[in-house]
Amino acid sequence: MEPSELSRTPDGEIRNKTDILRDFQVSFFTMSRLLSFPWTFLEKDLESNKSSDLISDILKQTCLHSLCRKFPPSVRFRRLFLSELIRREAADCDPLDELYDALAEVVGAEDTAECYKSYLLPSGDAVSLLENVALISEGTTGLVTWEAALYLAEWALDHRQVFTGRTVLELGSGVGLSGITICRSCSPRRFVFSDCHPRVLQALRSNVELNGLTPPSVGVEEVDWTAASEEQLERIGADVVIAADVVYDPDIAGSLVKLLSRILRGSSPEVFVCSTVRNQETYGGFKQQLDQEGISHRVITDAVGRVFPYSRDGVIELIQLHTTAAQ
Missing domain, CATH: 3.40.50.150 (Vaccinia Virus protein VP39)
Known part of the structure; x- marks a missing residue:
């Protein structure tokens, strides 16, 4: 496994790319605070690989995932999340079309008082709830x-x-x-x-x-x-x-x-x-x-x-x- 695919948490736990992708997915579907997402791993990956592949993988596990199509988090949250991904996109990489397409979907969309939150279970199943913002x-x-x-x-x-x-x-x-x-x-x-x-x-x-x-x-x-x-x-x-x-x-x-x-x-x-x-x-x-x-x-x-x-x-x-x- 490449060094860039490993990360160590503050308490010394080693996380791999699969763990990080799941962290992004779990946090996205519960609409967690953006500061809690593992952005540091993404930034290190972009620095070492000069590629948007990880951003593409994150998109597939979040905004482009079938669960998001069926039970989407709030428009505002998705807009903020995508903006953070764009902000971190490597400057010397070709723009990721699907990232900007996803943002275009929510830029003009109207937010509502209710949204879905999905809580992923260890089985891989999800509990999806309509909650008030x-x-x-x-x-x-x-x-x-x-x-x-x-x-x-x-x-x-x-x-x-x-x-x-x-x-x-x-x-x-x-x-x-x-x-x-x-x-x-x-x-x-x-x-x-x-x-x-x-x-x-x-x-x-x-x-x-x-x-x-x-x-x-x-x-x-x-x-x-x-x-x-x-x-x-x-x-x-x-x-x-x-x-x-x-x-x-x-x-x-x-x-x-x-x-x-x-x-x-x-x-x-x-x-x-x-x-x-x-x-x-x-x-x-x-x-x-x-x-x-x-x-x-x-x-x-x-x-x-x-x-x-x-x-x-x-x-x-x-x-x-x-x-x-x-x-």
Whole structure:
């Protein structure tokens, strides 16, 4: 292998050209920050080879890939990405026609409030989601994928036995990343996505269908934490309950805790809650309310395989819940 096809990361890991191309592809389809892309490897390759071959290969794995044709990232993101490739194109090489053709496609295109993000699984399959470009839209944060959902999905991929052959209920599913990943990779017997915001439920149903998941093994239900009936919970009959990024508002934490208490004292499922700890007071208050309801928790400290690109700078905590009597 040529030296130019190898690169060493800051922690000493050696990456080859195939790894770099996958890094570009994974980051592109999740619309990661452009600064996070492995541009240094590309620049070194251009310096040593004086060829646009690697740029051509990157294009084939991103803008010209069939996944981009079917589920394209936002127009603005593709425009910025292509501009960065052009900026780095070797000055003494012939211009790459397909690069400028791809840019021409998006220069005059109109951007929209929604776009697709695709999260590549270790199997090579992809979870494609229609998400909102704004973090908060239509009065909800549920139209985008948050870090705790990505972390929970990674943990699930490492612990598939927790979900295989079982009925899973997800509370606050949002756009569906964690649940769809579990459905595609962990073989649950039945999976029930849930939320309560009408617009989120609409987006959730669309994404579930988009990824080829259908009844009766998969369902989407409205579950209002303050009004869920015993009949609904018994009908679902969950063996496993999961929730990601649902502990961010102290005003609704109490309703969540009371619902979790009812679920745990009903069919006694395994319950996992994953949270990005943005406000220690809010998160601590949630745990305090768990204690008051007689629910204990165990922090799961297993390392997870890094599958999806996202910021890992913040504190993400996964806990398993138990009724005190069950311990």
